[in-house]
Amino acid sequence: MAVGTPLTVLDLDECCTPLRREVLDQTDAATLAEGFKALGDPVRLQLLNLIATADAGEVCACDLVEPVGRSQPTVSHHLKVLREAGLVTAAKRGTWVWYSVAPAQLDALQRALARR
Amino acid sequence: MAVGTPLTVLDLDECCTPLRREVLDQTDAATLAEGFKALGDPVRLQLLNLIATADAGEVCACDLVEPVGRSQPTVSHHLKVLREAGLVTAAKRGTWVWYSVAPAQLDALQRALARR
């Protein structure tokens, strides 16, 4: 699959008011939960962290397999989950795929947790 | 079980530096992931939201069943998950159990998502 292939990606831009401030409707709760669910796995959190802290702002997928100690297909699967959650984006260049974080989505999740 | 019964509760106080700032070790990633996993369900998010936005700062468990549209055992299960994640605390008074949010834990999760 080409990296640019359409993929249904979670969008938190319109969603949601901070959890502690206002009452959420069921739809917003479901949307938000999807975002947090993507963060709810240690391997994904490590991947996201590796990508987010990379000096260049992006990381080759090839450099993500060894640090998390999982098989290449497993890492690929988790990267897909992160992409579907809109937390990272991928860019194919030649043989390699480079991953970067999507700051807006992380910001949205952070806002959802803000103090009242 | 008494509400005060020891329960292994996740503690995020020492954990972790913001995801986008520093490299996380595997243990911190696992700890943090547990926190987010607890937020990764729409029913739990709704419960947390109902508790957090309550005027009195606490909500009777009896008032949490109807709004989320699940059975009483299911709600009880989710409340336990939230307690284990350290996101809410429970206080039994007479026949009723009152739930409040644990702000420090939510703050810790919010910090983990902070911009670099």
Place this chain on the structure above:
DNA sequence: GACCTTCATTGACAAACGTCGATATAGACA
């Protein structure tokens, strides 16, 4: 063309999860 490398997908499996009905526990009150 043939071959190699990178990454995604498939298929299988065990473990974890969300859900509910039934039941247990504990407190209130007569």
Place this chain on the structure above:
DNA sequence: TGTCTATATCGACGTTTGTCAATGAAGGTC
């Protein structure tokens, strides 16, 4: 004591999830 109510636990179930080996697809090099 007995009964009623609120909440937790148990047991079972179907579904989802994380994982890997095997395979496929796409791009590079010769």
